[in-house]
Amino acid sequence: MALRYSIRFSGAGGQGLIQAARILAEAAAIYDNKNAAESCSYGPEARGSESRAEIIISDETIDYPKVDTVDFLMALTQEAYDKYIPDLVSNGILVVDQNVRTNDQATDKKLFSVPFLEIAESSCGRPNMVNIVALGFFAQINDVTGVKYIRQAILARIPKKSEDIYMKAYEAGLEAAQELEK
């Protein structure tokens, strides 16, 4: 059966979620040779610090790039969780920041609660690398596209000489997921 996987990254402005979505989509489309579509919030709500990005990854041509329900939801703020949890399918993967309080709606989901900010700070001393840690986490718990493709896409998105620090954050995300999966 053909793959069509819908992903939503949601949180606050400044968490780098739009960049993360772009990297993920590029990893799938350019390096993994799948099809991908990506869209993000641009309206005035984005001025209110909301941040949302959606990615569809598919083996086949994406005829309809809009996302109604999602297979994977990453919610890094409480507001994002409250707003988007109804769109996550049963048995879908839910990744939340550890400060997010989940409710009954999360019970039929595969839930991961992760201290992204702490990991970003401890791995590379950069709290603004939350998005890269999150990508590492995504790559490890999900086989929709390969760990190496996401790594390639990250390296193609960042300034030169910052590779080490980004890779530390990415590896920390991978390790955090491995720990939780044990």
Next chain:
Amino acid sequence: MKDPLTRLTERTAALGNYNRKYLHIISTNIEKLTSALEQHGRRESVHLWSYSMEIPGEMDTILEITSDTNEQLDFLGCYFALQFLQMNLRMVDIVKLELASGPHRWETSKRLMLETGRMFRNLTKCYMERLLDLFIDKEGCPEYVMLGVGTRADQDDIDLGIIHKEPGDSESLNLAISRLASQMFKKATRLHFHLSEHVGENSLTATIEQYEETLDKGAYDFVMATEMLGAAAILGSYPLHDEFQARVTNRFYHDTWQKENHFHEGYLRGILSEVRSLLNRMKPPKSINPKDDALRPIKSLLSALKLVHGVHRSNAWDIIDELKEKNAVRLAQYTDLEQALSFFELFRHLYQIIVAQDEDIDLGEPGIETAVAELAGMMGFQNKGVVSAKDFMLVNYYEFLDESIQATETLTGDLKKHLREVSAFKPIFSGAIYRTPGYMGNLAVDFIRAVKSAKGFTYWDDFIEELSGENSSFYDEFISSFDQLHERVRAKVAQGYVSGTRYDPGSVLRFLVILGEKAKSDVAKSIFNSVSRLYIDELSRLPGGPTSLAHMLHAYPQALNSFLALIEWESLARFVELAHREPAVPEPYPVHRQLRALANVHYESSHFFKRHFHQIITKHPAFIRNLHNNDKLREVTNGFFSDLTSIPSLTERIERLGDYYDLEFVRTSLLAMSGADCERTDAEFIEFCDNYTHRLFKYCQQDIHLSLGYSMHTRDRFALYATGGHAREQGFDDDYDLIVLLDSTDTDEIDYCNKIIGKMNSHILKRGILPHHRFADEFGSYVIRLDQLAEFLSSGSEDIFVDQSQLLSSRMLVGSNKLEQRLQDEIISPLIFARSQEYIEYMREEMNSRHAEGEDQRNNIKECPGGLRDIEMLLLMYEVKHRVRDPLSRKFLRRLVEIEPRHAKDFAYIENHLNFIKNLRDLYRLKVAAHNVIDKDCLPPVAASMGYGENTEAAEKLYGDFLERTAKVTGVIDRLVDSIRK
């Protein structure tokens, strides 16, 4: 010899990492493409390794060499990637060449950017046309036009709006565009369809009728409107674009006949709000962001101005050119914008090509500094002496930014005036509407209809200005119309007022502050409270959490402070809770601390403290930004004090001296509330009070001199003393006991000095402090003579020990040592020390009678047994006993250890206790109320500052300690008093 791909790879190393993806596409397909071209004998017809001037023809050639669609897509994508990289490499070479002679050639920057945009558009247009040819089913395809709605030279993504016309198979068109987007994403550049996604039912295209319907329903926002207004046809049916302009975008233009300016007004409100938000936004200290710093405000402004002046262009430079002609009075401002636009566009573009496609440029990130230095070199900046090219460029960055901000402010001023003229509120503001026969409107509802006319249109300054006008008729009409609404409607309307919070919380905040500040009636207060509650609900739902509040504090410190001062206790508690939530993004941490400090100040401080706080924050709102940093505050206040002498106007100097007092009062209070040692806060409090009094006397003396036209030299015969709490070096009193001595019987001199003290009193009163002159009532003059004092103290009055105590504990602030010596020799020694036994007995008696009041005084920190009064009296008795005259402070207790070492333990115990109850008293005054009688239910915030913890048990423990300590110290004091009397 290196092969072409290796050479290209090496050359591309000069560009940013994101070019790797194009190299990946090339390396995956180049062999097949070259081989296919060779097989068909067309290798020489296509420029693979150099920039081509024949892109459309070469793309067609590539399509001809294979009929396999997948191969066609791969080959076209490979060709696109080759041309894209070579285009950028060429651009870099041209920039280096053209700007080598100097950086200040903005005309060159403009030309280069226009050329770059043209090259990129040409390349992408050719590519997209051919992809669509492959994907579109031409038979059923409706007429359509593809519009570019974003920045033309932006390579990171292409913002599109696609319009189709019925009839035709729009579904198949959407499918084709979807495939186009997918190919573009894989091989070229992302396509974004923000506009189309929000209009109509298809995901990627919409009809003009659907656009019209979206506008009619108000289901659009200013971001969508801006995209529509900036649309330029890329490919497809150009007549359809003309029709779109005529039927859709023209609605936003100013209708000079004033028939229909609804959309025009709404858009201006959205843009004014957007520009203000961008200019006020919090800028991280180490980052620059050319898009948000400059390009977005400039382009937003131009998008609004073109509607006012009837400019139908889409390119920013073209708009400026036409505006220069149509609005020549602002030529200077347009020129500034043009120069800034050219600088920032080129800077951003080069950064994106050679570093990364990020908007935020964090100069502290690894690698960025070197990259930015390289960029500076490309832009023609050079190292000069110790100043690097990078620093020169950054200085230019901020100079262009300042110039563009100044121009933006002038032009937004024009827009605001224009808005007032075209606004549907004009007849309401002028009052004309109420004179219209048959007018049945309701101002509160009219306002909400306008607010909700479209999403995110939140500029309401004109309305707020009317509300805040000195003549309250508009405000009263607003309140009365709101009050007349049915309860259910009222709730909806109130909710409507706060609906813009998610787009621009600052505008709603400013509206609420006016609503609250002018609320005098119960009805108005109740409306303010209910809307404020809803506003806080909205704030709690803001996705940025406390970060959004911190942004608000950054942009509107005074308004936020006023709002917190106006809201009910429950709302304040909720706000504090919101401010203390963990931020999702670490970036604005310092502002979070400021926010929390401000919220705490409002939530956990007494009216006594707030009185000074509001006084100073109203005048110096920037002070709010340092509430969390006492050292920084001290620097500011020291600066204030040092700067006084440089103020030429005496009136202004006295005013600023008052500000110094208030600032220092707030600073030392915050220090105390943060848990600092009370000996330190007392010392710092008294230091600034003394500075204030000393300087105030001097300025008032100058003032009297100026008003009388002469001065009198009383220097050796005048002294101003503090007595009471200030003399005891005790901070946070709300009164100021003073004694003024003059050794003169000359009535002119007495009158002269009374005038100075009268002036001082009026200024001290402005600080909310009551100046008390202990002997003024007795003698009918602030100024008293030594002989009057001697006579008064010899009178044998029953309460004379109170006056003796005042004199004994006094501390000279201004005056001569000569007079101080005479006070000692003629008053203190013969009339107090010589009557020590009598004095001590009076004091003992007074102590006993106070203690006899028992339970009534138990919670009175000052008067209870073991309270501050007992300690003060004990020290006075010791002063009399040992004939010393020291301030009744901790220092005197330490001196007593030396004088009477056998009681050293008791003195140490008393000092420890004094610190405890003094700390309790200060914190109670600052956090609860300026009362001496403590209410144990109000102790939790005090207990928290004293390190007891933050729960009820902590407060209980503090209260228990207070009772226990005062009981114990009473015994110690009794024992010491007995020893004094022996």
